[in-house]
Amino acid sequence: MPKTETLAFEIGTEEVPAADLARATGQLGGIVGDALDAARIGHGHIEVYSSPRRLAVLAFEVACETEALVEEYKGPATAIAFDDRGAPTKAAVGFAKGKGIDPDSLERRMVGDTEYVFALKHSAAQQTSDLLAPLLEQVIAAIPWKKSCRWGSQTALFSRPVRWLLALFGGDVVPVRFAGLVADRLTWGHRFLAGGPFEVAHADDLPGVLEGAFVVPSMEGRASAIRSGVAAIERETGLRSVLPEATLLEVVNLTEYPTPLIGSFDESFLKVPEEIIVDAMLKHQRYFPLYDGEGRLTNRFIAVSNGDPACSDIIIAGNERVVRPRLADAKFFYEEDLKRPLEHFVARLDTVVFQESLGSVRAKVDRLVALVEHVIEAAGLTAADAADARRAAYLCKADLVSGAVVEFTSVQGIMGAYYARAAGENEQVAEAIADHYRPRFADDAPPRSTVGKLVALTDKLDTICGLFAVGQGPTGSSDPFALRRGAIGIVNMLAAGLPVKLVPAVDAALEAYGTLVGDKAAVLEEVVAFFATRTKVMLRDADHALDVVEAVQAAGVFEPAQIIARVEALSAVREEMPDTMDDLAVAYARAHNLGDAALGIQVDAALTGAAEQGLLEALSAVESQVAGFLATNEYVEALKALAALRAPIDRFFEEVLIMDDDVALRENRLRLLNRFVAVFSPAADFGKMAKAPQ
């Protein structure tokens, strides 16, 4: 067993942002492992430690010597490598030189019946301790950051300034250099509870030294300390807390020694809608709200302290003082907002930019009001629902200029609903205002009512069309207006039966933009293609075969709901009768490739034999059936009707020589194939599903 040691490496920093720290913690182990592997340094498992002020890694059982290496290269045959007198030829000299060895040291070995020369390159084992400093310097540089900082007079980049380095191989310091620092065996503890520096005698001791210095050096450790503190508070108070992942992660990485504390605020603030209070606590202060047994928000909250637990009273009192003006602000804005009806805010939407080239949100509201008329008519709403949809479209953005939403942006829509109710709007209007931003994230519920769904569709479609009109459609990972999510939301609502047709709605949305849209036809095409792509991706994500999706889309179907229904049907029928569908796909592809569209589909019955006759009759029968089923959206039935063509087309291909020398016969047969293709084409482009296109 070769000798091994533990390697400890700690990068001491100023406070690294929470999300960046989480990402780097996830990547550091791999980076170090790869670096050791690349240097042929054997090692055991690797553990990553982190806190806001450090990223550290321990690699166990790191070999003290690299593995010696013999690399073997096969050269020319001995007969070619050496001349009659046994002297190396040019070939041998060139080969040896290329491998960096002397021609005389080429070895000879039999490979099968022939003897070849071989070059053996020996790389001696190296002392790991000689390699570690540059290796760890590369590790620092290899950690990726979304944003990097420069500091002082350094040119080095890191998430935040690096203030110390600790690098130990066993008990020995590895002199890693970075940004003017040289590593030693000193680390630093919790900034206020145990500053340091602390000397670390041996690499294995680092985690213990950190724990002794009031640093819980892992994200898991801090998360579990927070969870158990929260659980204790829940037991003590009988209340329940909610720990959203994103906020918890932030708190975990904003503390080195977390202590959950319970605080409270004046009960009078509970008159303010709870969404604002929760936003103020979670987003602004990273407090966790507490709820009673019935799920109602209470006036108590959990703050996670990084301070001295002995000073918890002072710390929580300070936090309570901080939350008070925030909630007072929220209450003030809410009460001020309530002094005027929601409608009052609509005019002021001209101070909010929708998009630089597309004007203000006020202008958007005008378009929503126009577009919703199209949608109302398409959906055939009752007079009462139509009135609600109009009202909601007019009011849905109004809360953007309310004091509460300006201050607490995540409650947009929600506050609008409160203000709508207060102004005497009916419940359906209020709900539609609250819901029209949905879905706000993947798996979010759609708006509750049909009116809500229609207003959501109107808003999203306006945004998508406008941004495409000014050439700001999503590219790669850049989609600042969340157009993809908006399109997916629309497609899901349409697929779930919202009775609106996409293409005419896009047309109406572009119409509402008036002269802001230059080439309307081109933008329409782009937007419809964008929806087609979204639909395709959604279907693929739902495990539908890509060829099925393409077959349906190639038939000129643009309505997402129709695409989805047809793909589902085609997938089901293909599963039910796989042989027939494969056979038809091949036949279709063959017919399509042979056929000559210029000849048309008028087949002369007088020129047909029995097999052709059979196919022609089957086509006539099936054609009208298919048309009927498609007209009533009975897609499965349409496909099954097409399946009846399998026998006649197979017989035709078996018995009939298509490329007859007689031009009249040949062309008539090609017309028959054209006819065959034409009968299929309204349903799907079956050629897309042919496994081996002919």
Next chain:
Amino acid sequence: MSSATDPTGTAASPPLPPTFQDVIASLQRYWADQGCVILQPYDMEVGAATNVPATILRALGPKVWRTAYVQGCRRPTDGRYGENPNRLQHYYQFQVLVKPSPDDIQGLYLGSLKTIGIDIERHDVRFVEDDWESPTLGASGLGWEVWIDGMEVTQFTYFQQVGGFECSPVSVELAYGLERLVMYIQGVDSIFDIVWARGDDGLVFTYADVFLDNERQYSAYNFEVADTDFLFQEFNSREAECMRTLEAGLAIPAYDSVLKCCHTFNLLDARGVISATERMAYILRVRTLAKACCASYLEHVAGTLPLGGGEGARHAED
């Protein structure tokens, strides 16, 4: 005149917490001891202490620079007629700029909290990510807001770019929110209850005594009275003046016109006469001026930018 309470409320006759002016004096003394030039407030309207030439222009170029100063800041839209205990249209920042940023700057900063009476070992002091960006100045930096027991008291920023130019060496900026900090130290819940000064005879001046009338009058002026035609005209005139001054290679006085444009724009904004789309256009106009001033400063004052070129010039066009 009100009297302040001690937040810890322990001893029988507790020492009174420092006044507003005590805190300023302590911070000035502390940063003077760190070798900073203690400047007096800049004599023009600014929205933030960062915008003062001693920070924004001096952050450019290779020369060492250390300064600290109090700066009155005007944010017309934040006015609340003196009725909101937490909002003012005019307030004070204590600004520190050190170039290059020292290695122990976090420690120096924490030391400054101790000198103004905050026992940091007994509180929860945190550095919470908050990157800074000023679209009007083409400036950005990385850093934190510093929290004490959940309250933001300071912006702490390593300047990466100013006027579109990379900062090298990097300056560190500390911007203390003085009113908040003092409210915390004095344990009061309204800005207007802050004790500004306390005489030996017990006479106390509060923030309300000093500034409540100003808040009422300026709120009315900013929101209701300021002449918008005049302001639009002023913006245009100042813009032209800035460019004319730049043609003479005078970056420092040209930059004053940028500050004037900023303030005029803020007043127009408070008067509610700038629509959303116009707003973008105005911000762009100010940014163009600010970048031109920074380029001129680098060329004529810092002497580091060769005419019409250089790494920074490319960034400026981004």
